[in-house]
Amino acid sequence: MEIYRVVKGDSLYDISKKYNISIDEIIKANDLPYNDKLSVGMNLLIPSKSTASNEDYFNYKVQVGDFLYKIAKKFKVNYKDIIAFNNLKPPYVVYPGQIIKIPKKNKKKLVSTLPFFQPGTKYKNYYDYIKEISPQLTYMAIFDIRTNKDGNLISEIPEELTKFILDNNISPLPVITNFDGENFNKDLAREVLTNNMDLLIKNIVDLTVKENYGGVILDFENLYPEDRDLFNTFVKKLSEKLHEKNKVLGMAIAPKWEDWSDRPWVGFFDYEELGKYLDIAYLMTYEWGWVGGDPQPIAPLPNMKRVIDYALTKMPSDIIYMGMNLYGYNWPVYKYKQEPAKTVTLKDAYKLAIDNNAQILWNNKSKTPYFKYIDEKGDLREVHFEDALSQLYKHELAKQLNLEGFGYWVLNTKIAPTWYILDELFKVKKVMQ
Numbered sequence: 001m002e003i004y005r006v007v008k009g010d011s012l013y014d015i016s017k018k019y020n021i022s023i024d025e026i027i028k029a030n031d032l033p034y035n036d037k038l039s040v041g042m043n044l045l046i047p048s049k050s051t052a053s054n055e056d057y058f059n060y061k062v063q064v065g066d067f068l069y070k071i072a073k074k075f076k077v078n079y080k081d082i083i084a085f086n087n088l089k090p091p092y093v094v095y096p097g098q099i100i101k102i103p104k105k106n107k108k109k110l111v112s113t114l115p116f117f118q119p120g121t122k123y124k125n126y127y128d129y130i131k132e133i134s135p136q137l138t139y140m141a142i143f144d145i146r147t148n149k150d151g152n153l154i155s156e157i158p159e160e161l162t163k164f165i166l167d168n169n170i171s172p173l174p175v176i177t178n179f180d181g182e183n184f185n186k187d188l189a190r191e192v193l194t195n196n197m198d199l200l201i202k203n204i205v206d207l208t209v210k211e212n213y214g215g216v217i218l219d220f221e222n223l224y225p226e227d228r229d230l231f232n233t234f235v236k237k238l239s240e241k242l243h244e245k246n247k248v249l250g251m252a253i254a255p256k257w258e259d260w261s262d263r264p265w266v267g268f269f270d271y272e273e274l275g276k277y278l279d280i281a282y283l284m285t286y287e288w289g290w291v292g293g294d295p296q297p298i299a300p301l302p303n304m305k306r307v308i309d310y311a312l313t314k315m316p317s318d319i320i321y322m323g324m325n326l327y328g329y330n331w332p333v334y335k336y337k338q339e340p341a342k343t344v345t346l347k348d349a350y351k352l353a354i355d356n357n358a359q360i361l362w363n364n365k366s367k368t369p370y371f372k373y374i375d376e377k378g379d380l381r382e383v384h385f386e387d388a389l390s391q392l393y394k395h396e397l398a399k400q401l402n403l404e405g406f407g408y409w410v411l412n413t414k415i416a417p418t419w420y421i422l423d424e425l426f427k428v429k430k431v432m433q
Contacts, residue, residue: 006040118410176220300366317402
């Protein structure tokens with residue numbers, strides 16, 4: 001895998017000849033909108049000729065007297081990696097004659113992945129896409145199941161979708177929210193956690209068992225900072241009950257690099273306390289540039305690192321998933337206070353750049369691409385998005401910090417380079433029960 005930056009005069013034909021790879025492969029790997037047009041400044045991913053993902057382990061026949069730690073020590077590998085490769089369940093007993101997979105040393109790092117998906121009414125349109133990338137998906141967080149003030153759950157998840165995810169060897173995790181249909185409701189959260197916490201917990205656990213979910217992801221947002229202890233108690237009790245059923249508990253967590261216990265949105269997230277009970281701490285390390293704000297990078301790499309560095313002082317690295325945006329925003333530069341940004345995919349961004357003859361620029365501080373153009377109304381617009389190079393920087397950062405894995409927001413905004421990069425650098429865990 002290589003990254004090639006397009007310069008003036010380049011053509012897809014010339015690039016394909018240079019790397020001895022077909023034009024169609026380059027188009028597919030980069031979500032290119034045209035087969036004969038490029039924009040100066042594009043960072044194109046050139047796929048590797050082949051992968052060795054099926055060679056990352058070897059089979060071992062368990063001998064009399066073997067146990068997990070002894071086998072790990074024998075082959076100088078981490079026993080946790082043996083557990084993950086073989087999907088072993090507690091108490092992690094192996095038996096003489098059993099064939100288990102032993103990960104090879106100095107190979108791809110083993111990671112978990114957690115993409116989020118918003119089904120909507122056209123969720124079946126994504127089936128082919130999900131099936132294609134399913135080998136690289138550990139979990140899938142599905143929106144959404146809402147709690148009401150009484151602790152009852154209202155599901156928006158199609159049953160057929162859950163079955164499809166399970167059939168493709170992905171562990172489905174429904175997203176439980178305090179969303180009331182319009183907003184993340186802090187009063188709703190306070191009322192249900194104060195008066196009906198135990199019922200809410202029971203309903204969540206029962207749901208995971210009934211629907212064969214692997215666990216749940218909590219996405220409670222905008223709680224009162226003073227409800228921090230109440231929320232911690234809820235997470236602790238829910239974790240205990242889910243773990244009794246061998247289910248995982250994950251959480252979407254707002255980013256910060258200091259405690260800020262009295263601030264809106266982030267104050268109620270107690271990184272240190274939550275880290276004791278979570279299996280998945282999905283850090284939402286993006287949205288510095290947001291639809292209602294001024295044009296700027298959505299997920300600048302220094303900000304992401306700052307959040308993760310702080311989180312690593314409060315919780316173990318093997319529960320931390322670095323959140324990454326798979327989308328971009330297109331802002332009206334002088335009207336952003338009156339007109340929100342539009343969400344764009346990588347293909348959308350490239351089409352806008354090509355159609356408007358805009359050169360794509362690189363912000364070396366944020367490690368992200370952007371460009372400007374004049375729209376049909378004569379307004380100046382600015383687009384910040386993700387491409388192959390920006391995604392490579394993010395994946396390499398998580399690898400450097402030895403995080404458990406990646407969270408992707410959101411599968412609906414399709415992006416091809418991400419999955420090539422993931423396949424090139426990592427081996428993805430599977431945890432199907």
